[in-house]
Amino acid sequence: QQQVKQSPQSLIVQKGGISIINCAYENTAFDYFPWYQQFPGKGPALLIAIRPDVSEKKEGRFTISFNKSAKQFSLHIMDSQPGDSATYFCAASRDGSARQLTFGSGTQLTVLP
Amino acid sequence: ETGVTQSPTHLIKTRGQQVTLRCSSQSGHNTVSWYQQALGQGPQFIFQYYREEENGRGNFPPRFSGLQFPNYSSELNVNALELDDSALYLCASSSRGQANYGYTFGSGTRLTVV
Numbered sequence: 001q002q003q004v005k006q007s008p009q010s011l012i013v014q015k016g017g018i019s020i021i022n023c024a025y026e027n028t029a030f031d032y033f034p035w036y037q038q039f040p041g042k043g044p045a046l047l048i049a050i051r052p053d054v055s056e057k058k059e060g061r062f063t064i065s066f067n068k069s070a071k072q073f074s075l076h077i078m079d080s081q082p083g084d085s086a087t088y089f090c091a092a093s094r095d096g097s098a099r100q101l102t103f104g105s106g107t108q109l110t111v112l113p
Numbered sequence: 114e115t116g117v118t119q120s121p122t123h124l125i126k127t128r129g130q131q132v133t134l135r136c137s138s139q140s141g142h143n144t145v146s147w148y149q150q151a152l153g154q155g156p157q158f159i160f161q162y163y164r165e166e167e168n169g170r171g172n173f174p175p176r177f178s179g180l181q182f183p184n185y186s187s188e189l190n191v192n193a194l195e196l197d198d199s200a201l202y203l204c205a206s207s208s209r210g211q212a213n214y215g216y217t218f219g220s221g222t223r224l225t226v227v
Binding site (some may be wrong): 004034036042044046049089099100101105 | 154203205207217
């Protein structure tokens with residue numbers, strides 16, 4: 001059962017544009033929503049994360065928007081750069097000792113120069 | 114501060130064989146988790162180890178097993194390899210009690226089963 005659905009599968013934007021990636025979750029017990037960035041041949045790296053008590057979190061060019069009632073969250077990359085070209089994964093977990101992350105299927109972002 | 118290191122980086126095994134993958138945690142981290150990432154997919158949680166004991170397991174059969182050592186390094190063992198076990202295996206370390214529960218992932222071991 002896929003508990004975190006991510007879209008789109010791939011995304012192409014021009015340099016300077018806004019990249020938007022969306023995720024939807026099913027399990028209302030989830031209380032931690034991170035985004036990871038993965039370059040080829042590397043492991044995922046934590047980009048930004050949010051908890052459901054806030055609706056938005058911004059770190060530099062990266063913003064998470066969170067809609068608890070709709071069970072959706074999204075990543076916005078402002079002023080996208082070619083160096084942002086990577087695969088992005090949303091994830092979710094619930095409080096507990098294991099902190100097991102459930103990942104989305106990923107979005108391959110290409111930023112054209 | 115050292116990151117998470119995994120070995121080997123690549124491995125080719127034959128169906129039915131057994132494999133051991135190794136992981137050294139980031140300095141200061143006491144929890145190790147293992148994930149399987151099939152090509153073009155997101156990582157899937159296999160299990161987590163804390164204080165040398167399994168502390169949470171995903172939907173993986175018992176032929177996937179692990180160990181955590183006193184220095185917080187870890188091993189992932191897979192018995193009776195199947196073709197579908199071909200994937201990138203990621204180790205992630207974290208620190209129990211850390212507010213943001215941020216994982217640090219290694220670069221992974223690419224396992225190919227033929």
